[in-house]
Amino acid sequence: MGTIxxxxxxxxxxxxxHAQNIAVNVPGxxxxxxxxxxxxxxxxxxxxxxxxxxxxxYEEMVASPNIDAVAIVSPSxxxxxxxxxxxxxxxxxxxxxxxxxxxEKIRETIEVIQAHQKQxxxxxxxxxxxxxxxxxxxxxxxxxxxxxTVIRCYGIDPASGMEDFVxxxxxxxxxGIFADMSIHDIDLVRWFTGSEVKKVWALGNNIAxxxxxxxxxxxxGVAMLELENKVIAxxxxxxxxxxxxxxxTELMGTKGTxxxxxxxxxxxxxxxxxxGIVRPTSQNxxxxxxxxxxxxxxxxxACIQEKRQPEVSAxxxxxxxxxxxxxxxxxxxxxxxxxG
Numbered sequence: 001m002g003t004i005x006x007x008x009x010x011x012x013x014x015x016x017x018h019a020q021n022i023a024v025n026v027p028g029x030x031x032x033x034x035x036x037x038x039x040x041x042x043x044x045x046x047x048x049x050x051x052x053x054x055x056x057x058y059e060e061m062v063a064s065p066n067i068d069a070v071a072i073v074s075p076s077x078x079x080x081x082x083x084x085x086x087x088x089x090x091x092x093x094x095x096x097x098x099x100x101x102x103x104e105k106i107r108e109t110i111e112v113i114q115a116h117q118k119q120x121x122x123x124x125x126x127x128x129x130x131x132x133x134x135x136x137x138x139x140x141x142x143x144x145x146x147x148x149t150v151i152r153c154y155g156i157d158p159a160s161g162m163e164d165f166v167x168x169x170x171x172x173x174x175x176g177i178f179a180d181m182s183i184h185d186i187d188l189v190r191w192f193t194g195s196e197v198k199k200v201w202a203l204g205n206n207i208a209x210x211x212x213x214x215x216x217x218x219x220x221g222v223a224m225l226e227l228e229n230k231v232i233a234x235x236x237x238x239x240x241x242x243x244x245x246x247x248x249t250e251l252m253g254t255k256g257t258x259x260x261x262x263x264x265x266x267x268x269x270x271x272x273x274x275x276g277i278v279r280p281t282s283q284n285x286x287x288x289x290x291x292x293x294x295x296x297x298x299x300x301x302a303c304i305q306e307k308r309q310p311e312v313s314a315x316x317x318x319x320x321x322x323x324x325x326x327x328x329x330x331x332x333x334x335x336x337x338x339x340g
Contacts, residue, residue, distance in 0.1 A: 002028070002305075003028055003029065003030050004028060004029050004030070004068050004069050004092070004301050004304050004305070005030050005032045005066060005067045005068045005069070006022045006029055006030065006031050006032065006033070006067060006068070006069050006070065006071055007032065007033035007034065007035065007053070007055075007061045007062065007064065007067040007069075007070045007071070007091075008022065008031065008033070008034050008035070008070070008071040008073060009034075009035040009036070009058050009061065009070065009071070009072055009073065009074045009082060010035075010036065010072070010073035010074040010075070010096075011034060011036050011038075011041040011042075011044065011045060011073075012041075012073070013286070014073050014096065014286075015071075015073035016044075016048075017286050017293055018071050018073055018094075018096075018293065018297065019031055019034065019045070019048075019049060019071075020048075020049075021293060021294050021297050022071065022297060023049045025294045025297075026294060026297045026298050026301055027298070027301075028301045028302075028305065029297070029301050031049050031051070032051070032052055032053060032066055032067055033051065033052070033053035033054070033055065033061050033064055033066065033067050034049075034051050034053070034054050034055070034061075035054070035055040035056070035057070035058050035061040036054075036056070037056055039056075042054040042055075042056070052066075053066065058074075058082060058085065059085060062085050062086050062089040062091060063089060067091065068091065068092060068304070069091055069092035069093065069094065069120075069300075069304060070082075070086045070091050070092075070093055070094070071094045071096075071297075072086070072093065072094065072095040072096060073096050076098055076100070076101055076175045076179070076180070077100075077101060077175075079095055079096070079098070079099060079100050080099070080100040080102070080105050080106065080108075080109045082095070083095055083099075083109055083112070083113070083121070084109055084112050087112055087113065087115075087116045087119055087121070088112070088116075090119070091119065092119050092120040092121075092122075092300075092304050093119065093120070093121050093122065094122045094124065094297070094300045095121070095122070095123055095124060096124040097123060097124050097125055097183055097184065097187075097317065097320075098175060098179050098180075098183050098317060098320065098321050098324070099123055099314060099317030099318065099321060100317070100321065101175045101179060101321065101325075103318070103321060103322055103325065106314075106317065106318045106321060107318065109314070110314045110315065110318060113314050118307075120300065120303045120304050120308075120309060120310070121309070121313075121314055122296075122299070122300040122303065122310050122312070123310075123312050123313070123314060123316060123317045124296060125184065125187045125296075125312050125316065125320075126289055126292040126293050126295075126296045127184055127187070127188055127289070127292060128187070128188075128191060128296075128311070128312060129292045129295040129296040129299065130289060130291070130292040130295075131291065131292075132260050132261070133188070133249070133260065136192075136249075136251060136258050136260055137191065137192065139258055140192055140251060140253070140258070143255075144255070144256060145251065145252075145253030145254075145255050145256035145257060145258060146253040146254030146255030146256065147253055147254045148192065148193055148231050148251060148252070148253050149231060149232070149252050149253060149254060150231070150232050150233070150234070150250075150252040151188075151189050151192060151193070151231065151232075151233040151234070151249070151250065151251055151252070152233070152234045152236075152248075152249070152250040152252075153182075153185035153188065153189070153233065153234070153235045153236065153248070153249050153250075154236045154238075154246055154247065154248040154249075155181050155182065155184060155185055155235075155236070155237050155238075155246075155247055156236070156237070156238035156239070156240070156241040156245075156246040156247075157181070157238065157239045157240075157241065157245060157284075157285075158241050158243075158244050158245050158283055158284060159239075159240045159241055159242050160283070161239070161284075162208070162209060162219075162239055162240055165239055166209055166211060166212065169212060169215045169217040175324075176216070176217065176218070176221075176324075176328045177204065177217065177218040177220075177221040177237050177238075177239070178202065178221055178223065178237065178324040178325075178327035178328050178331075179321065179324040179325065179328070181221075181237040181238075181239075182221065182223060182235045182237040182324060182327060183320050183321070183324050185233075185235045185237070185249070186225075186235070186320045186323045186324060187312075187316060187320045188249065189225065189227070189231075189233045189235075190316070190319060190320065192251060193227055193229060193231050194229075195227040195228045195229040195231060196227065196228050196319065196339075197225045197226070197227055197228075197233075197319075197323045197326075197339055198226050198227060198228050198338070198339055198340065199225070199226040199336060199337070199338050199339065200223060200224075200225055200323065200326040200327050200330050200336070200337045200339065201223065201224045201330055201336050201337070202221065202222065202223040202224075202326075202327040202328070202330035202331040203221070203222050203223075203331060204218040204219075204220060204221040204222065204331045205218070205219065205220055206218060206219045206220075207219065207220070208240050209240070218237075218331070219238065219239050219240055220236075220237070220238040220239075220240070221235075221236075221237045221238070221327070221331065222234070222235065222236050222237075223235045223237075223327040223330070225323070235327075243281050244266075244281040244282055244283040244284075245281070245282045245283055245284050245285055245287070245288055246281075247261055247282075247285075247288060248260065248261050249261070261288075265279050265280070265281060265282075266279075266280040266281050266282050266283075266287070267280060322339065323339070326339055
């Protein structure tokens, strides 16, 4: 297959990133259709990428004879329905994380995915395609730091986005902080260890924005995981980093430690002025993971062209959602949750 013709659903901040990559940054791909329930987003698509086809109905878009694949960047609660409709229409599917929020419906969707083996299904855990994380994975697999013992992950959004999130939380379902944010780290923990999570203990609070209590959302969530191979993982997720976007991962082993982005530096610049010594930091996830988003879409296109399935699977999405849901349940009940 030559050029892969894409339709995309969802043109919020992340949707626009994927649309731009498909239209401009990923060889062998072409953006030909867009779907949104917001007319202003469709107008943006026409203006920005010269879209030939725009739809307010997802069902109509996936029925178009002019697309080969769909990129699903709709709200999380729609992912499973959108995956199934696209597969049934004969399309290859790229879906942003999480694969879905309801475990039983995810299992039903996996059956649909397995029934369409000639179509590629790709789940957007983009950190697996980040150069630093890929390098760390090779170091771990080489045995250079021995056996893993503890993994510590921070994922904290910039405080500059909190006001918008508070408004969003009141009118939409993000799936909660563990499904929305910690799920990346849950996937990394499973990826680095090759093991499944056995026990979960989670806590959370709303100190800067107590109004989130009323909508069942968290400003900060912390979870401790025990894996079947006895590795311990500590996950910190938040929405209120004053200095910018903070993503950090530490892999501790019996013979050494790997630290990824201990300081979330934007570049190699150091500023010396009256405020002291200042290092610019990444301000948002599109900036920090710009190349990873491009590389994962390149891999999706390559999978279609080479008629193979990607390393990351729908089962990875299921496993991560099970753990994220267990974290949310642990926080709600205030007790340890044993999986399995």
